[in-house]
Amino acid sequence: MSVPFDTVSILDVPFIKTTNADFVQQLQQDIMSHKNRFVITANPEILMYAREHPDYQQVIAQADYVTPDGIGVIQGAQILGTPLPERITGYDTLTALLTWGSQHHQRLFLLGAKPAVLEQVVANIQRDYPGVVIAGSHDGYYDDEAAIVDQIVAAKPDMIFVATGFPKQEFFIAKYRQRFDALWMGVGGSFDVVAGAVKRAPMFWQNHHIEWLYRLIKEPSRFKRMLVLPRYLRLVKKIARQERQ
Template sequence: MSSTFRKYKLFVPEYADVDYNSASEIIIDYASKRNSFGVSALAVHGLIESLVNVELRDVINKIDLIVPDGQPVRWALNSFYKLGMKERVYGPELTLWVLKKANIEGLSVYLYGSTEDTLTKLNAFIQEEFPNVVICGMHIDRFRDASDEEDKEDIEKINESKANIVLVGRGCPRQEFWVADHKGKVNAVMMAVGAAFDFHAGTLKQAPNWMQGMGLEWLYRLFQEPKRLWKRYLLTNSMFIYYYLKFKLLKKDPSL
């Protein structure tokens, strides 16, 4: 199985032209060898974060495999590059594809981020659905940056656990910073998958399939958490439309 894939720049991030099967095969290939490899499922919010956050812009493409999590991202990539992507690569769904293949291989998974309650429920979900996957460690998020000493301890714990895959659920962009910063330090595939933790733990409901297919998942999430998310979606969706139209109408290469 080849682990090569093509990347296409959309404003800042370099997205991989992959589907669920090819992305999960690439991840399992690196995971089985315990190679340090970064993955992010990046939707519109993360894409716009990489535009407005200079620090994130500088490191986002250190992540090896960035998949088009959102339907608007997929539509834009198809529009600019004529890729013919038939589906987005949604982080929570990609997580299931990876866990299914990890279950066949008997790989070890480390859970990094989120709350104790969510991690406990996610652990139970994985053990029930994928019994051959070994949960080799769990780390509750500090919800702040780790000190140098704490970070060193975290890296040692993960590497000593012999994890093949580290699922990272810290929210965007904190999880992307973490994955980018730990390339070459953590001997595993690190997957920034955010809401996958809450969805598979059962602490947050996913949007219906018809809303996901129409690119309206953001609206469902907005109804769930209006106080926290209204500003994010108002700004990021508007900025995405602006940049898309700017580059499309001017017939420019969609990269900054």
């Protein structure tokens, strides 16, 4: 397909160069036209993982839209001299689509999270977005992928949100998206936030681009994962220097 947005390449991943508002509007058009779309919201951790796992890099290349989810991606684009307008996070995109979906009675399929968390996600969506139809859901613990895909197809959803974490969710979508024309999007830990199990950083932290620090304080176990950020920035700076030579 011809992508309606220009892209900026960071570590061989093409990020769409647009705003949250324009991106959500494009997705709404795609959904209303029953187009098959695959969205990946990528952060530096995903970029570094893709660099070390060519099979995952290939999956990313199949996505219709890759968005800059993470201030590190915005910083990387800046360092390379190809700035991106703003972060487009999975959670913000999800909630924007739920708001719109409620107004247009869109059908959802939700896949992922622990059973109790998913139950709360369903309850909270029904409460906060009453016009949305939850056509089907399944927690992230399953052995039979084929049975899950059959459930998705039978549910005839307009939007399929997969919250099984990367790289699992992207491999799943890439493998099965052609079974049904809809929006397929990996949303990582967003179900935990929708359920209220994990608190999103307050606006002060978001506006000052230190959401990562808030999450680190709340979840010290993330420290090892955070170490990927300085490695990523060093690599991007090295590439930028090579390009200038």
